[in-house]
Amino acid sequence: MLKRAVLLLAPWFAIVAAWYAIAYSGFVNEALIPTPLAVATRFWELLTQARLPLDIWMSTQRVFLGVAAGITLAVPVGFVLGWYRQIRSFIDPLINFFRALPPIALIPLVVVYFGIGEFAKVVILFYASFFAGVIVMYEGIAQISPIYVRVAKTLGATDWEIFRKVIIPLTVPHMLTALRVALGVAWATLVASELIAAQQGLGALIQNASSFFQLDIIYVGIICIGFIALAMDIAIRAFTRRLVSWQDRIA
Amino acid sequence: MKRPARISFENVALEFPGKNGPVKVVDNVSYEIGNGEFVSIIGPSGCGKTTMMNMVAGFLQPTSGRVLVDGKPVKGPGPDRGVIFQEYGVFPWLTVRENIAFGLTLSASKKPKAERDEICNRYMKLMGLGDFADAYPKMLSGGMRQRLAIARAYAVKPQFLLMDEPFGALDAQTRAHMQDLLLQALQTEGKTVMLITHSVEEAVYMSSRIVVMTARPTRIREIIEVPFSYPRDPSLHEDPLFGQLRSRVRSLVMREYAAQARQTHETTD
Numbered sequence: 001m002l003k004r005a006v007l008l009l010a011p012w013f014a015i016v017a018a019w020y021a022i023a024y025s026g027f028v029n030e031a032l033i034p035t036p037l038a039v040a041t042r043f044w045e046l047l048t049q050a051r052l053p054l055d056i057w058m059s060t061q062r063v064f065l066g067v068a069a070g071i072t073l074a075v076p077v078g079f080v081l082g083w084y085r086q087i088r089s090f091i092d093p094l095i096n097f098f099r100a101l102p103p104i105a106l107i108p109l110v111v112v113y114f115g116i117g118e119f120a121k122v123v124i125l126f127y128a129s130f131f132a133g134v135i136v137m138y139e140g141i142a143q144i145s146p147i148y149v150r151v152a153k154t155l156g157a158t159d160w161e162i163f164r165k166v167i168i169p170l171t172v173p174h175m176l177t178a179l180r181v182a183l184g185v186a187w188a189t190l191v192a193s194e195l196i197a198a199q200q201g202l203g204a205l206i207q208n209a210s211s212f213f214q215l216d217i218i219y220v221g222i223i224c225i226g227f228i229a230l231a232m233d234i235a236i237r238a239f240t241r242r243l244v245s246w247q248d249r250i251a
Numbered sequence: 252m253k254r255p256a257r258i259s260f261e262n263v264a265l266e267f268p269g270k271n272g273p274v275k276v277v278d279n280v281s282y283e284i285g286n287g288e289f290v291s292i293i294g295p296s297g298c299g300k301t302t303m304m305n306m307v308a309g310f311l312q313p314t315s316g317r318v319l320v321d322g323k324p325v326k327g328p329g330p331d332r333g334v335i336f337q338e339y340g341v342f343p344w345l346t347v348r349e350n351i352a353f354g355l356t357l358s359a360s361k362k363p364k365a366e367r368d369e370i371c372n373r374y375m376k377l378m379g380l381g382d383f384a385d386a387y388p389k390m391l392s393g394g395m396r397q398r399l400a401i402a403r404a405y406a407v408k409p410q411f412l413l414m415d416e417p418f419g420a421l422d423a424q425t426r427a428h429m430q431d432l433l434l435q436a437l438q439t440e441g442k443t444v445m446l447i448t449h450s451v452e453e454a455v456y457m458s459s460r461i462v463v464m465t466a467r468p469t470r471i472r473e474i475i476e477v478p479f480s481y482p483r484d485p486s487l488h489e490d491p492l493f494g495q496l497r498s499r500v501r502s503l504v505m506r507e508y509a510a511q512a513r514q515t516h517e518t519t520d
């Protein structure tokens with residue numbers, strides 16, 4: 001238990017140590033590398049005296065809405081593409097075409113069509129999470145062995161029973177993986193989405209700080225995004241382990 | 252004494268679409284399986300045994316001729332015909348108990364909870380799975396998974412058992428144990444059985460009749476009656492008559508393998 005904790009924390013300490021080493025090495029201009037302590041102090045300040053909680057709240061909310069919408073669409077679409085291979089061969093290039101477009105390149109169009117409000121930001125996150133989710137989903141579904149459906153048929157299952165009692169349970173693990181991947185991608189796209197005239201949010205915080213060259217605040221913003229994304233990933237994984245403990249390996 | 256036919260093949264042929272036109276896999280096969288018979292189908296691999304079983308199971312329709320179960324052409328799969336696949340097909344997301352109960356939760360054979368439990372307990376016991384009631388299949392060995400698949404098929408009380416090389420993936424000891432377990436289960440609850448196997452030993456030990464198939468397109472090479480009565484005992488393997496029968500079936504099967512090898516040779520030349 002203790003050994004595990006040490007192993008888990010060691011790389012983080014290594015990063016902090018390397019960070020200090022670079023800051024104090026003299027190779028880099030000190031103004032360009034705030035020390036971890038300076039960043040931590042600034043973090044505490046922003047958290048207690050300024051708007052960091054609001055930024056976190058706004059960003060989290062956008063990610064949630066974008067991912068919720070993206071996954072809601074990605075699950076049925078991914079399912080159909082995975083299940084009906086004939087359709088997939090037509091749609092596959094299309095999906096890869098859209099997935100390859102960086103969300104940041106779409107911002108001008110999103111602004112034209114959806115304005116500069118909350119909705120436009122969520123649209124960007126929706127876009128990113130949908131395409132990430134749909135691919136995970138259909139790759140997973142396409143790998144489901146047809147034997148389970150055949151077995152269910154020989155036991156007398158109707159089509160509806162097959163769907164409810166065989167296909168849904170087999171789909172759940174892939175839904176959870178799609179959700180995980182979509183959340184990761186959405187957090188990675190957050191800063192881009194908040195390029196659209198955001199006043200609040202971690203992306204907005206980073207951009208404002210960059211206009212004033214406040215490097216410590218930029219670091220605070222980046223680290224917050226990383227840790228929130230990590231926390232959500234851990235939570236979904238724990239949930240997955242409980243919900244689909246029957247799986248041989250849990251991704 | 253002629254028993255009424257439960258499964259009949261009437262001039263059955265089946266073609267699969269291939270790159271250069273249709274490929275004939277089953278060619279004019281006719282035979283009957285009577286009530287309570289245990290028929291093994293044996294023949295070179297790739298000859299069309301699984302294809303024949305799939306027509307009885309209802310997954311494939313003959314191109315010509317008819318496959319009848321109790322006098323009616325097979326339309327599709329159904330719970331009257333239990334199917335055991337080589338790759339088991341146990342549901343990994345259900346526990347042992349839930350796997351066995353699966354068929355009993357379907358509208359076709361729905362049973363109340365108490366009765367389901369009772370049926371599960373009975374077949375867990377019969378198949379030696381009692382200690383694993385709440386385990387998921389990932390915890391089970393290959394032999395146990397196949398026992399689970401058999402228990403699950405038994406739970407809906409099929410009149411037929413169709414088995415496609417069910418023990419092919421098991422080691423020799425487990426295989427022998429499974430053969431006895433299955434014969435024992437059939438002793439308690441008789442069924443009409445169609446077993447596809449690669450093993451001459453298994454066919455002679457278990458069946459009342461053996462159908463030897465030719466290389467593709469498959470036809471019936473010979474039908475061999477197995478004279479031993481049930482219940483069968485493992486000591487049968489040592490019986491001289493058993494040995495003679497085994498040699499006879501083996502030489503028939505080997506000849507078909509040789510024929511197949513020649514065919515492959517010709518087509519690749």
Ligand SMILES: Nc1ncnc2c1ncn2[C@@H]1O[C@H](COP(=O)(O)OP(=O)(O)O)[C@@H](O)[C@H]1O
Nearest residue numbers: 267268276295296297298299300301302303467
């Ligand atoms: N769905 C299919 N489409 C085309 N060819 C098939 C199909 N299923 C089986 N075959 C071919 O039919 C032949 C017989 O297959 P099968 O019945 O599985 O043989 P086996 O006797 O080994 O069980 C094989 O040559 C196989 O390649």
Ligand SMILES: [Mg+2]
Nearest residue numbers: 300301302415
């Ligand atoms: Mg086969």
